[in-house]
Amino acid sequence: MPGMSPNIGKIAGVEIQLHWSFLLLLLFVLIVSLYVFALFVILFICVLIHELAHTITSQHYNIKVKRIVLLPIGGVSVMDLDKVKPSQEFYIALAGPLASIALGLIFMALSPFAPVGIIRQTITFTFEINLLLGVFNLIPGFPLDGGRVFRAYLEKSRSYLRATQVTVKLGNIVFFLFVVGTIIFAIYAKGYSMVEREFIVFYDVFIVMFLYSGSQAELQSAYTRQYASDLYVKDAISKNFMIVNKNESLGSVYAKMLKKHTNIVLFKDGADVKLARIPTQRQNPNYSIIGKPVSSFGAKLPIVEYDSSLYKALNEMQSENSAILVVRKGPRIAGIVTEQHAESIIALHVSKKLSGRDKHAKS
Template sequence: MKWSLKLGSVAGIKILVHWTFVLLLAWIVFSEMRQGSDLQTTLLSVGFVLTIFACVVLHELGHSLTAQRYGVQTKMITLLPIGGVASLERIPENPKQELLIALAGPAVNVVIAFILWLALPSLSGVPTEEFFTRITPANFLYLLMFVNIMLVLFNAIPAFPMDGGRVLRALLSFKLGRVRATQIAANLGQMLAIFFVFMGFFGNPFLILIGVFVFFGAYSENMIVQHLDFLRGHSVREGMMTNYVTLSPTETVRDALDKLLLGSEHDFVVEQDGQVVGTLTRMQLIQAIKNEQMQAPVANIMTQEIRTFNVQDKLSEAYSELQKARASIYPVLENGRLAGVINSDNINEFILIKSALAH
């Protein structure tokens, strides 16, 4: 994720913290200062939040390491002010595998809370309200146990993209299939999201943020699964464009700009004698203009490290790749030679046509 700092890696999984996380820590420091807290209390509050997010990292590692058992890799875990995000390359369509991956994260929090419960002495009497609002060395670990229990309960909400939504989808998939199960889980998630937003206007405004996050997360998950279902059984050959404009590596930036203005292409494949040597985007051309490189050959500014597809590859795999990759266009090869190009717009048109034909 852009503007993130790498903290380290575990089992090949990068642990990143987004720059906005600093805003959370700054807000905590500001809140403590406004209450007149001394330096020790302020540092304790910051330390408590950092400890919570250490538990969040362990939660996400639970998902990621379980996914690795099923051949699903995780590129990174990113810490945001609202929690952690594990970037799994895909969600398994096997309901048993998805169920175990979804349960693995909350299971880590259950283990943490259980260990703390065993290690800490029992509380005498009912805790006061101040016990939960002021962090002290005496209640630090008790509150950490409580937070881990809350993380389990929060993630149990049956709404995408929370773990509870994936658990519900996996359980429904055993009987109803993945597409129908996703529709039910997504609809339930969106209803809960609307409820969160409604309650947020009368109580905690943070519920509004959670509601929006859940609503669009559920909508996105439902759309992706439906799209993949439409693409199932189709090859890249069926979804690629065969009418396209290419550039040669010796053409200049000015030549490329002329082709950009004359046609509808925003991005180009650079090829020589049928062999793909790179790609060139509109933004690269604009940058070349700013750098006064009008007469430079496109070979000097093109992207040379590119991913290609074969005409026989699954169209669903190309769709998934385009959803998570930064590249806007991919060359399609047949017997090692350029046969077409594919991008998100063309696949979306393919899905639209297939959806219309299905009705």
């Protein structure tokens, strides 16, 4: 659900975005209890501090951080990882967990001095949640910080792809053990009801599934980086789109779409190029919006230069949550690249190279 994660401000020049799942959770606990809501606000601040530690370390190396997305189980700093050296990634990834652990230790030292009751309870929670954030993120598997730290370390003596493969394998073993451990805990731990036991298992399986999909994405991205670095945006460019004036009515755009046999409609809005998200019939049941200008349905698209690598373009689409990207050649729009098309071209290219390599290895 992109677009449903609101921006809540800027720190150190970086946009801070609250992921919709975090927002939903906050609203839910607000209904349940004001105290639990306060604890979630503390969690939110702790995750933010963790991410800012990554951000500040990146900026120290002159690596641009585009935005920070805050999730209930941690955050994601979206940054330009293209040009990051392994030694830099090592420290950038390590900074977050270290900040969390340091913060946790400070609150741990404070807690005996706090008055017994709600204040001490809150301080204890803050120290526990920070230690958990720090230690959990140090697990050596993607997409966790520990995976990045471990890969950066392996890259001293291995290629990027090889280091990623080893880290993904190790991560999968750790995730598997995590699930097994949780199930054993849920069966044998005393003092939990059946519902609580089920909840613990489901919650952990959910987190592990989330981590597993992140780790597979990381592996795929490493293959792309290794084997598709000779593909460029021009290899995947498409002309199947049309540009209209932003003031044009939806009705007139419909007519042009039929004539030009395309459903991808772009328009310029200042320096931005936007995609017109043409409403479906269901969103327009009484045909009342047909006279509205197309600019009221716009979504900003990422832009890359014509000579960019396809790997970079795909990264850009994924980090911007956009299935389409605009290709610029000088001042004009040279075409578009869709995520699906770019992925097919890369998949074909990589599999050709891999089968060629296997043949070579056998002969």
